[in-house]
Structure formats: structure tokens, C-alpha cells
Amino acid sequence: xxxxxxxxxxxxxxxxxxxxxxxxxxxxxxxxxxxxxxxxxxxxxxxxxxxxxxxxxxxxxxxxxxxxxxxxxxxxxxxxxxxxxxxxxxxxxxxxxxxxxxxxxxxxxxxxxxxxxxxxxxxxxxxxxxxxxxxxxxxxxxxxxxxxxxxxxxxxxxxxxxxxxxxxxxxxxxxxxxxxxxxxxxxxxxxxxxxxxxxxxxxxxxxxxxxxxxxxxxxxxxxxxxxxxxxxxxxxxxxxxxxxxxxxxxxxxxxxxxxxxxxxxxx
Numbered sequence: 595x596x597x598x599x600x601x602x603x604x605x606x607x608x609x610x611x612x613x614x615x616x617x618x619x620x621x622x623x624x625x626x627x628x629x630x631x632x633x634x635x636x637x638x639x640x641x642x643x644x645x646x647x648x649x650x651x652x653x654x655x656x657x658x659x660x661x662x663x664x665x666x667x668x669x670x671x672x673x674x675x676x677x678x679x680x681x682x683x684x685x686x687x688x689x690x691x692x693x694x695x696x697x698x699x700x701x702x703x704x705x706x707x708x709x710x711x712x713x714x715x716x717x718x719x720x721x722x723x724x725x726x727x728x729x730x731x732x733x734x735x736x737x738x739x740x741x742x743x744x745x746x747x748x749x750x751x752x753x754x755x756x757x758x759x760x761x762x763x764x765x766x767x768x769x770x771x772x773x774x775x776x777x778x779x780x781x782x783x784x785x786x787x788x789x790x791x792x793x794x795x796x797x798x799x800x801x802x803x804x805x806x807x808x809x810x811x812x813x814x815x816x817x818x819x820x821x822x823x824x825x826x827x828x829x830x831x832x833x834x835x836x837x838x839x840x841x842x843x844x845x846x847x848x849x850x851x852x853x854x855x856x857x858x859x860x861x
Contacts, residue, residue, distance in 0.1 A: 598725050600717050604629040606648040608639040610657050621713050636660040643675055650720050655684040666698055670749050679720045696821040696842040699753025722846035728762035729850060731858050736762035743768050744775040744789040754788055757846050772796025776804055779811055791820035799834040806835040815856040
């Protein structure tokens with residue numbers, strides 16, 4: 595249960611178009627969100643963030659003075675701001691344009707035009723990030739679950755760690771790619787591996803195959819995180835022996851359900 599309601603959230607809405615700001619604000623008001631500050635460009639958004647920290651930044655992609663990606667990197671690389679959830683609203687559909695946002699751990703990417711349902715899901719993901727909601731398992735205490743997080747993006751690892759920590763996971767080890775993960779698996783045991791698919795040298799599929807063919811770790815469940823969620827691609831990944839596949843940006847509620855399913859039975 596959330597102790598926070600949508601009406602408690604304070605939003606910084608960063609959007610150059612007056613019309614679009616009105617449309618998004620109207621959608622937010624339907625979700626009972628009324629604490630909305632507005633910024634029209636990257637510079638004014640940075641000033642607003644330094645004055646007071648919102649619970650969520652909702653941001654467009656293109657501005658006269660820069661891009662939403664620049665603002666996202668500013669937030670993620672400023673220690674006092676790094677935990678603020680970031681939601682992109684964009685009519686952009688090209689994968690290459692959205693990939694960096696997915697890798698940086700955005701809470702949601704909303705299409706333009708989006709529906710109230712899209713927004714409701716994204717707001718729920720924000721609440722899930724802001725309010726700890728421990729996973730209750732039958733077989734063991736979630737605090738004892740040992741997780742190896744493998745991703746070549748530090749920002750993506752930070753996002754995954756935050757989602758896991760909110761579920762009560764405390765024992766998290768990081769690897770910067772599949773190759774380092776293989777080295778770590780050589781001398782440590784884990785209850786779960788969460789790995790990105792796209793990585794240099796040893797990718798997520800090769801890492802999963804390494805785990806499945808290892809006598810020591812062959813039983814360890816693998817959650818694959820991929821920003822390339824098309825059907826043929828997913829079928830290809832599934833053949834490597836993963837237990838579940840999650841899209842980027844992943845929703846904490848979905849991760850919670852997947853982890854419950856993976857961890858709540860004897861392997």
C-alpha cells in the first residue's frame with residue numbers, strides 16, 4: 595500500500611509549448627495532481643530544480659536551448675537531484691533517439707499524444723519508486739537475497755538498484771559487463787542475476803548461457819532487461835534460458851511481480 599497518493603506529488607513540468615503544457619497539466623489534474631511548477635526550457639528547469647526538489651520531472655525532448663537528455667544527465671549527475679524520477683513525453687519513436695533515455699533509468703516514456711491510462715501507469719511507477727514496498731517471500735527473507743546486477747550503464751545500474759532496494763533487497767553486487775560478471779560468478783554465489791541484454795564483449799544472452807552451463811550456478815534465476823522488446827528478439831533471448839524478460843524502462847510493480855514469481859518457489 596502506498597502512503598503517498600498522486601495528490602501528494604509535486605511535479606516540475608518542462609515543456610516549451612504553452613498548448614502542450616496545458617494538455618499535460620489537464621491530464622495531471624485528472625490524476626488529482628495539482629502541485630505543478632512549469633519551466634519552458636532547460637536553463638529555467640535547472641534553476642527550478644536548484645530552488646526546490648520535485649517528486650517527479652516530466653520533460654519534453656526538444657528545447658531551443660538543448661534537449662531533455664541534457665536535463666536528465668544534469669539530474670542524474672547532481673548528487674542532490676539524482677534520485678528524482680524523470681518521465682519523458684515525446685512524439686519521437688526512433689529507437690536510437692530513445693535508447694539513451696531508457697539506459698539512463700527513466701521512470702516512463704510517454705508518447706504524444708498519450709492517454710490517461712499511459713499517465714496513470716507512469717504515476718504509479720513513480721509512487722512505487724518513492725515508497726518502499728518490501729517483497730514478502732515464502733522461502734526466505736528478501737533482505738538475504740543476493741543479487742548480481744549486470745549493466746554497462748552506471749545510470750541503468752543505479753535505477754535497477756533503486757527499484758530492488760525499494761523491494762527490500764539489500765545484498766546487491768554490481769558488474770559493469772558480462773565479462774566482469776563471469777569473473778565475479780567464479781568466486782561468489784547469488785540467488786538472482788539481473789542483466790542487461792546489450793553489452794560489449796559478453797552480452798546478456800552469452801552471460802545467461804554461461805550461467806546455465808555452469809555446474810555451480812546453473813539453477814540461478816536470470817532476469818533479462820532489454821530495451822529491444824520486439825517479439826522475434828525476445829524469442830531469441832528466451833532460448834538462452836532466462837527466467838523472465840523485462841522492458842526498459844521497467845515498472846517497479848512489474849519487477850515486483852516477476853521477482854515474486856522467480857524467487858518464491860524452490861529452484
